[in-house]
Amino acid sequence: METSTGLDKPYIEQGATSSHPSLLIVQELKNLSRPILILRRKKTLLYQGDTFQGLYIVQSGMLKQTLQCKNDNEQLTHFFLPEDIIGLDAIGEGFYSGTVIAIETSGLLHIPFRRIEEFPDLQTSHMQLLRCLSRAMSLEHSRMWQMISQPADVRLACFFAAMSRNFFARGYSPYSFRLAMSRQEMADYLCMAVETLSRLISRFQRQGILTARGHEYCIVDPDALASIAARSK
Amino acid sequence: METSTGLDKPYIEQGATSSHPSLLIVQELKNLSRPILILRRKKTLLYQGDTFQGLYIVQSGMLKQTLQCKNDNEQLTHFFLPEDIIGLDAIGEGFYSGTVIAIETSGLLHIPFRRIEEFPDLQTSHMQLLRCLSRAMSLEHSRMWQMISQPADVRLACFFAAMSRNFFARGYSPYSFRLAMSRQEMADYLCMAVETLSRLISRFQRQGILTARGHEYCIVDPDALASIAARSK
DNA sequence: CGAAAATTTGACGTGATTCAAACGCAGTGG
DNA sequence: CCACTGCGTTTGAATCACGTCAAATTTTCG
Incomplete structure (x- = not known):
């Protein structure tokens, strides 16, 4: 549940x-x-x-x-x-x-x-x-x-940052939200293999940037996320 | 000259x-x-x-x-x-x-x-x-x-095929044309490194698909070119 | 002709895909 | 209640395409 x-x-x-x-x-x-x-x-x-x-x-x-x-x-x-x-x-x-x-x-x-x-x-x-x-x-x-x-990690960071902004702009929390799409769909959108996406999400969690339980995502360290998103190749 | x-x-x-x-x-x-x-x-x-x-x-x-x-x-x-x-x-x-x-x-x-x-x-x-x-x-x-x-060779083949069609549609030979752009610019357009482009053009010439002397390009084997362009990853 | 720029070629490193297998989770039926 | 099955996710190992670095070669142009 x-x-x-x-x-x-x-x-x-x-x-x-x-x-x-x-x-x-x-x-x-x-x-x-x-x-x-x-x-x-x-x-x-x-x-x-x-x-x-x-x-x-x-x-x-x-x-x-x-x-x-x-x-x-x-x-x-x-x-x-x-x-x-x-x-x-x-x-x-x-x-x-x-x-x-x-x-x-x-x-x-x-x-x-x-x-x-x-x-x-x-x-x-x-x-x-x-x-x-x-x-x-x-x-x-x-x-x-x-x-x-951009490398895959930057793309993913940008994606979360953009989603965060989207939810905020629509009146919801920018730090905690639910994304109904599957990992496969997210990977397709970001033009990477599912395995790559999975590895990156694991890495981000290890680094304390965000948590992901099922389809619930929490951005724990927005600054770290932004710094990854900002960094160009 | x-x-x-x-x-x-x-x-x-x-x-x-x-x-x-x-x-x-x-x-x-x-x-x-x-x-x-x-x-x-x-x-x-x-x-x-x-x-x-x-x-x-x-x-x-x-x-x-x-x-x-x-x-x-x-x-x-x-x-x-x-x-x-x-x-x-x-x-x-x-x-x-x-x-x-x-x-x-x-x-x-x-x-x-x-x-x-x-x-x-x-x-x-x-x-x-x-x-x-x-x-x-x-x-x-x-x-x-x-x-x-698409991989780099497919992109390049598509590029030449498209240029060929462009010149034909404008009333020129589809098999022999001049492209004023430098290799660097062509590589930028195709989103690859100049070296990769150079290697691919060399390969295409070795395979008898086209010839390139300076900015003059001749498509020797349109079918082979098309088959590379058509092949998906 | 000679310097600078463009092109080619080789060696090497690496990020990401692919292949393969294990794991977790929900639904189904015995 | 628990195996059984299917699907999504995770993780590891091997591979590959492509980019980077460096050097050789050719072309361009003053």
């Missing part, structure tokens, strides 16, 4: 979410949404190649996006947290670029539209959408570049 | 360029362009962090885009060929995300505008711009993912 130390206890009542990059458009989109959609763990929201049917906004839970290559290997490209938008990368091409699956029971808002022309109030919001896209591109780029240039 | 076997001899008179993804918007943008801009080899077109002053369309020559990290290392993110658009990734943020330098004397068209609102005929063209951005994001993503997941 697990005691959820993270997601169930709001750390700051509210307010911190204003720093989320796409908040404005989120607010705008929410006004158009259908009733909330519940997706159980391991259930698929949409498949890679499906024709674009609109965006989704995460309200609770967590999801992953995987990209199936022609080979058998698949790349984990995104974890979606509450207030994240799913499907932005499908607007241009007209079909979803990856399969999205819930890694824990999640609540979603669906903003249905097929073509961008159906998007309401286009004049005032298309600029934001552009910025959103472009920003996503930049973020993705820097993430990938980090995967290429 | 070099005999330019590639760029100087149109392979197909015209027509193949219609397959270029951003051709329509290129045509539209060209109507607004100022007189052509000439940039000599190693001259800088714009610096990373400069405020967005508009897009550039390559007419001739080749340029590179590098991304300066806070560390000393710099990542080569793009090579721009004729008809490519420079600066798309700056629209969202308002400043250029990388430094663009000519690697050979290049002709450019400048489409000056500061804010997206000044963009003419916005209603009909913003959709294309969105698609363009999104497509660039997808391309970039798959490229980066390749860097992470």
